[in-house]
Amino acid sequence: MEERPPDDPKENADSLAGEIGVQGIEALPRRVQRYGAAKAGALDVAEFISGLGGHQGLARRVGSCGDYLMFRHYFTVDEVRLHAASLCMKHLLCPLCAIRRGSKALKSYLDRWEVLRGSNASLKPFLVTLTVKDGNDLAERFKHLHRGQRELWMRKHRARGSCLDGVMGAVWSYEVKRGTGSGLWHPHLHMIAIAEHQPDQLQLSAEWKNITGDSHVVDVRPISQEDPVSGFLEVFKYAVKFSDQPVEDTWHCYETLRGKRLIGSAGCFRSVVVPEQLIDEPFDDLPFRTLFYRYLTGRGYDLQRRKDRPA
Ligand SMILES: [Zn+2]
Known part of the structure; x- marks a missing residue:
């Protein structure tokens, strides 16, 4: 059998695409490898936090x-299915929790889209991107974007x-990174x-420029009806791209954005419930085998033991 080259671990850490699709046993090694790369990223963040002083509990948790x-x-x-794990739930600091959170939201909204499409075949999904001008002050720029989006919807309601x-x-979801070229927050x-x-x-x-006063860069494009996942992925990837930014920036984003709602919805997407739990729902009445992995620093996840339990 042809061997697949291992993925770039950095790419893996941000890969949400692998969470959707094949969920069988043959996909597990790549899934575990993906989580291992994310876990390594979380360890880097934890080490940084530990060095700050005064946040030891958070550093331990991450x-x-x-x-x-x-x-x-x-x-x-x-x-x-992921049945149990010790997860920190700090999706702005932890690539592993960010992957799990993103995949939960992705699945919930894709499911709703299938229902909507079934009830009205003329509906189509479009990917809309709204940006604001880059700036030095992340908190100020984020607030500007947030207010602009709220006003855009108020205008529709009026x-x-x-x-x-x-x-x-x-x-929609908010994403933060530094602008290529400017190096300022975007x-x-x-x-x-x-x-x-x-x-x-x-x-x-034109409407966005009128609302924001300083920003007109927007993008609107259709999402493939045959492969809606690719378009939806763009929305449910992470609020910060861990592998593209230094850990200092990850920390700054966390300090600035924690507690803020980074996913919003309106209209026919409003009532979609995204599970808080980052592990998977179990099947209650099917037999299973348990696979237990422990993370070994420098080595990644190691399969510990395997238990069979007939139903
Ligand atoms: Zn975590």
Whole structure:
């Protein structure tokens, strides 16, 4: 059998695509490898936090995230689910929790999209990106973007003519990185907008400039109906791209953005419930085998033992 080259661990750490799709036993080694790369990233962050002084509890929590992972392989349906893990839930600091959180949201909104599409075949998803001008002060730039997005939706609700008029619902997420070239903070948001017709990019650009006063860069494009996952991935990837930024920036983003809602929704996406739990739902009535992995520093995840339990 041809051997696949191992993925770049940095790419792995941010890879959400692997969370959707094949969930059988043959996909588990790559999944564990992905989580191992993410766990290594979390250890780097924990080490940095530990060096700051005064945040030892947080450093321990992030550093011990994913120390073990317990999977169940439901072999009669060949599906592997993450049954238990010690997770820190700090998705702005921890690549492992960010992957799990992103995949939960991705699945919940994709499921809703399938229901919407089933009830009205003329609806289509569009990927809308809104940006604000880069700036030095992340908190100020983020607030500017957040207010701009709120005003955009207020204009739709006031029903006096808005580029979002045909939009039935949307889900969006905020993302923060440094602008290429400027090196300044570049918060932006990606949104899935559900509509029968594509929102007009020029009209949106003009309206966005009118709202923000300093920013007109927007993008509107259709999402493939055959492969909606690729478009949805853009929205549910992480708020920060851990592998692309120094750990100091990750810490600054955490300090600035913690406690803020980084995913928002409106209209037909409003009531979607994303599970808080980052582990998977078990199958109650199927037999399974347990696979227990422990993380060994410098080596990655190591399969510890394997227990069989018939139903
Ligand atoms: Zn974590």
